[in-house]
Amino acid sequence: MASHPDSFELYDLRVQVLATSRPMVCSHHAGDFFELHGENLILPPGQSFSIYALAALLPLLPAKQRVTHPNDWMTTDAEVACPDPNCGARFRITRTGLRTFRHSEVTTVPLPDPNAPV
Numbered sequence: 001m002a003s004h005p006d007s008f009e010l011y012d013l014r015v016q017v018l019a020t021s022r023p024m025v026c027s028h029h030a031g032d033f034f035e036l037h038g039e040n041l042i043l044p045p046g047q048s049f050s051i052y053a054l055a056a057l058l059p060l061l062p063a064k065q066r067v068t069h070p071n072d073w074m075t076t077d078a079e080v081a082c083p084d085p086n087c088g089a090r091f092r093i094t095r096t097g098l099r100t101f102r103h104s105e106v107t108t109v110p111l112p113d114p115n116a117p118v
């Protein structure tokens, strides 16, 4: 629940490598993952993640961080294919929890004046 008037919430995400019946030709390993907390991508110590796979995931991650309508495909669809057409890897995006942020702490752009005419 928002505790400040300028609070908002985003989901924390975990993106995990899934194996399929097709071989993985990139450097992925089933079970590898990273987490996204706000703008910060967090890798477990010693683990890497393909920049090509990351490039395929990046457009979706900010949308998955936000609350979406239950009927929206962005809510239900959670698996992304590796962009290498010869690679069998999939990446599952899971919402792991809600984190609260304050507008005033993440941007210098002011909120609109609530008393301004529409």
Ligand SMILES: [Zn+2]
Pocket: 024, 025, 026, 027, 028, 053, 082, 083, 084, 087, 088, 089
């Ligand atoms: Zn791959």
